[in-house]
Amino acid sequence: MLVKNGLVYQGDKFEKLDVLIKGTKIERVAPSIDETEATKIIDAEGKHVFPGFVDLHTHLRDPGQTHKEDIISGTKAAAKGGYTTICAMPNTDPIVDNIATVEYIKRKAKDVGYCKVSVIGALTKKSEGKELTEVASMLEGGIVAVSDDGGCVQNTKIKLNAMKYASNFNIPVIVHAEDYSLSAKGQINAGRMSTKLGLGGIPALAEEIIISRDIMLAENLNCHLHIAHISTAKAIQMVREAKSRGVKVTCEVTPHHLLLTEDACDNYDTNTKVKPPLRTEKDRLACLEGLLDNTIDFIASDHAPHSDFEKEKEFNLAPFGINVLETSFASLYTELVLENKIELTKLIEKLSTSPAKFLKINSGLIKEGCLADITVVDLEGDIHFSAETMVSKSNNTPFINQTFKGRVDTTICDGVVTWGAGTKS
């Protein structure tokens, strides 16, 4: 396959180059490769050619909650959004806390998925925060990290043991930072908006206390701590300081925490209900600053699909979560790159290169010998998100019925086209 005449991501710049793919790998990247060398040509004239996006944080809902999403629909939404690898979070039903469930996801994704799926195993059995899982066994099944995401181990002694155990296997422990005694029955960020709407608040402190605790544990145990969906200015500052002390800590931010604030909740739209909650403008700007100075290592989706019947409820009763995989690139490109808040090269580094490095996979770059994981994007192209156009089983995005620039035209995963413009079935 030959991707011809595109503007190809080369780290700090884009160059007009051709990309020749042979089998699953990139065979050559050069200014002009003869069309006779390929049997299939992808015309990328006027388009940008990026390394496929890599998502460290996807809720695929399979097994057990397949009315919200399943491995087919979730990976298809990923391919449409330009992703070639995603990581499945373990808060399914049952929880992914044993090798059999790990193998189920991996096998099904391999058989019927539209992108590669890595699996994150639970840190504690049933993610109840009480008893450690058999990490060694799940590692045999191929897990890449452990986490109780969606929930948070409250007991510090159990967390210490879990991190000590995981550090033996040299895999990251991912924390969803939430002190339950502080988040309690909170619905949105505690502050001006929660007061105005009469909704219970989730204070920034609920996140910061756990991050502070877990950074201390990581420092003490020399364990790799990865902080999921960081959202407060103070938490980002703590990570900045920990990194400067040499602590093995990394963190991710979601597109919604980069683009929205608690103000989005003003109309009681349950599609804005998410954990951690959308915060203040000061926090949002700190997320952006942290991304730009590399305190924040990458952007992760926290794709959390929920069905209409679950979200169409009173705010207090609706589940937390936002549907992200299809909207992430276009929303970030339109709101941040076109508004000159971030360079396009930086955005691609944070969506592809940096998470690929984290996962130690041979993608995230467009160069000879790398896997042919490639996303061709028409930056001028419009993309509209509606219940009719979305391929995910759920539509719970605050960007529903909005149009953005930056349409993914073609996604290539391991040398196979997994998304082509206009396809939907």
Ligand code: DOR
């Ligand atoms: O809003 C959220 N929804 N945050 C999480 O951490 C979990 C997720 C879910 O699984 O629905």
